[in-house]
Amino acid sequence: MNLVIIGLNHCSAPVAVRERVAFPRAQLGAATCELLSAAPVTEVAILSTCNRVEIYALAAAAGQAALALRRYLHSYHKLTEPIDVHLYERHNRDCIAHLLNVVCGLDSMVLGETEILGQVKDAYAAAQTAGATGAALNRLFQKAFAAAKHIRSTTAITRGSTSVANVAVELAEKIFRDLTQSTVMVIGTGAMSEATAKALRSRGAGSILVCGRDRERSGALAGQLGGRAIHYDDWPVEFPKVDIVISATASPHPIVTREKLIPLMKERHQRPLFLIDIGVPRDIETACDELENVYVYNMDDMQQIAKENLAAREREITICRELIAERVARLAEWLEERYK
Template sequence: MRLFAFGINHNTATVDIRERFSFTETQLPVALQDLKQQTGIREAVLLSTCNRTEVYCGIQEDGSQVIDWFSQYRNTSRDLLNTSLYVHSARSAVRHLLRVASGLDSMVLGEPQILGQLKNAYRIAQKSGTLGMLLGRLFQHSFAVAKQVRTDTAISSSPISVAFAAVRLAQQVFGDLSNRTALLIGAGETIELAARHLHENQLGRMVVANRTLERARHLAMAMGGYAITLPEISEHLAEADVIISSTGSDIPVLLASQIQEAVKKRKHRPMFIVDIAVPRDVEAAAGDLENVYLYTVDDLNDVIQENLRNRQQAAVQAEEIIDTQVTHFISWLDSLGAVDTICAIREQALQQRQEVSDRALRLLKNGGDPEDVIQQLAYQLTNTFLHAPSTQLREAASNGDEEFIDVARQLFNLPEIPPQCTRSETVTKPS
């Protein structure tokens, strides 16, 4: 069985093409079972996200029939698929999956979400009955490698999104956020991401302010927060340790005078403010106030660019880890080639043992001398087991095949200089 993988992603396919080949979570089990029924397909895992759709298979035949199935199943021409397709097999497939799991093949370098998506694809394949030993071992290995990359490098420690950078800076100012209150102004995508990051970092309390109360409530409820309108901000401003603002307002929604008054009510406890909006939501003069830490989107971009450089350096370390781990997995994969042979040898030896022991038992039941029977048993078992290799070695010697003989010596762990044996001791064909 061979390892085969192919797919499309954000680097090779436009959104409209990715949409044609995407699968919902409910579609995946049916697609997997249909794929498993195709000739030569032993195992399969399907990964489908907004940025990629990939198929991982254990196959007996050429992989082209899997790609044909993929295009036909999505009712799209093979020619169109070929314009965006990448294909990997054996070592290349292992390396690709390890890079995907570690976030090295993502649109955002080092992003952690893909690992959860891979684990979900693994669970779906497992439940669908399409996960076997090969892919099971490969995916488990990829999870372990992703963990090692995140532990041993700084690939995911430096934020490179505006929302993530804002939350990370808040942590640098306050440390533990579990006893802090955050005021989020706006309800767009950036504020939603900031809310999610704060929630994941165990924020104590969240207040969401928006021009439309319904949108604020929708976001606040999802994060266990409290919703207010923009005019109500003044009533809650002094409660906020962290303020993140991103609205579409043409004028500031927070004045320096409002913030100064709030700091007085806070008894000069520090206030951390991130103004992501353009035009700015927070009056620039607020940055001059004592105990107020004001960052604009330009400040965050400087942090993001520095962190991106850090991630790129960490990615070099991650690639080295992956190179090593690919070799480890391939070594295990190569060892599988000997498993069938080992099993066959053991099965043959067990069968020979059974035949010889049955004969010995018959002799004992017929009154044979136990000592003679044991001697015959030992002789016949040795003779039976060594007959085939002895015959093959004689034939190799007559053909001048020294390499075959050297391999046999290694296989049986024979000494460099063989002990002398007489013709009568040479194993003969079993009777």
Template sequence: MLELIIIGLNHKTASIEAREKLAFQESEMEKALSQANSLPSLKENMILSTCNRVEVYAISEHAEKGILDLKDFLSRFHNLPLIHFEKNLYFLVGEEAVRHIFRVASSLDSMVVGEPQILGQIKNAYTMATESNTSGVILHRLLHRAFHVAKRVRTETLIGNSAVSISSVAVELAESILGSLEQISVLLIGAGEMCELAARHLVAGGAGKILVTNRTYERAVSLAKEFNGEAVPFDEMGQGMKRADIVISATDAPQYLISHDQVVKVMKERKQRPIFFIDIADPRDIDPEVGDIENAYLYNINDLQDVANKNIKDREKEVQKAEMIVQDEVIKFVHWYQSLEITPTIIALRKKFEEIRKKELEKMVSLHPNFSEKERRSLEALTSAIVNKILHDPLTRLKQKDEEAMSDFYVNSLRALFQLPDHAGVEIKEEE
């Protein structure tokens, strides 16, 4: 039977350096999905790559072979020997894989529990897989149920009442460093979702001045205008840093945007006035050596963990409720998933019995041409009832699926005993 497998690493298993090496840029996602889909052991695949995790979700006929192929794929795609990152990887199969994606979508596995951003990132990953034709009926069902689970968690618990994103934690960190944000100037590098969220939290926190710079100047102007800020041309970023007390950077640039030497020059122009850099990009936008410069203080995603831990404590009871919702939905999905194997067998068995019933009934009717229409209908009803009663107990037992191993045994036994086809050509429909 086809199996769901997940291979990945996240903020719990790998450093930011390790995560950066395996991160997929949006521009290369189509190529990555296509390469993964060409692996003989995989039938479907989707890639989720964020600042805190890189995960590949796949459907494979052989889980062990699929995992081996995916490890090799990650190594080849990133031109990185497996020995450099294998220790950071985790592998999940079947029910545990289902539970994992439901927890991820519900932000129960996030650095900041309750943050809403991960759901949007999963939806984007799913859209890319759909557009690249690498997702099929199982991943389609899995992801839509994951979206449903996330919605249930958000509406049936209070986990999102004071939920915070990485961007808002960054702003909270800035407040803890400088106290009040009033009279403070902040430079945002990037104009994407994370910087937009940061801008919203900065305005809510009373930030004095917001500067925005972006490679596409029009995007910087648009974001700055929305928050009554000021756009700074990308090639004048240094001037922006000269004016700012805090720099928050969140772009998808493949290399450092801010170098050690660049900040040394800025610090001279600032007359060594302290500046705080908060790098929430993946890969990182700011050279780690910037943190070695006097009066320049650098924080990255890993430094947000202390703030995140405080949020986890505040949400413990709601997390327990959320975990119960996840477990309920895992059971429902596994039930549907097993039906991919069981339903065709049930239909094939009924079809075989029905063919035998009709054939024998036709023989009986041909031997007794004087049967009235009423008598024929009575025989039809009688033989149908006999078939239903014969099949009732074994099919009920098959549907119970107390243990997956026994369920497979029953399915295989029925197919062998009654010479049923391996696949009945049955389309498994969505259950809402």
């Protein structure tokens, strides 16, 4: 018996191809059942995310099974043009290594991201519920999850945020005791400030105030974030209640200055204040950072942190690969022993 995988990901196929072969989550179970009868495989699981579609299978004849899986992918999605050029195929030891790399986030677009582990768990659960897994795939997936857990805790592959928005969230979590008690103010509505506010909201930020010159736009963003829109001229009035400020205006001069902040900090009893300056030219005067309990971070600071975090993750790849290689060898041995 052989383990086989057929798939494509963000490296092998553009999004236009990936979106055509993606399996809706609700149809994963039915598709796995269908595959069991459509292809010469005894066990099968389908992983479908925005960045990858992969079919894992156990078959007596690897070549035949791979061919059938390719045909199934084309027929299921009613593809008019062949996508074989985008597909990769791995067998046995390489298949095991591939899955372990995937669950550990080594094969992800954002190196070391952790969301993929949950997605693989969902794919496995769907296949298991559909009765499409057996001894081989059960062992393969369970060992892969254990490996991911071990690698996450013993290496720095998942440590530190690699996007500017998440770096802002990470910093906010090291300033404030509880983000749910924090109020965020977004001054100026741009893509970056929106992404940062969304990231803070997803981590439980209490309330969000959106303030912009364009009332319609700030109202729409406030609606998306579940916050409240305020008029641009009113931001100084609301400012003392705010803990985190994301500023991204097109103002040619700093809108938050040291002189303005000193009385405001008194008013807020010197509670910590996190100022995220995304504006170019900068919206927050550099001297504000000299004030106690005021933390000012601009785009360059956060990009630098994200870059350093990514570099730190990249340095961990070798260690992760070594840990994975040990587990691949053990799993491959078990597979050979069981199906010899």
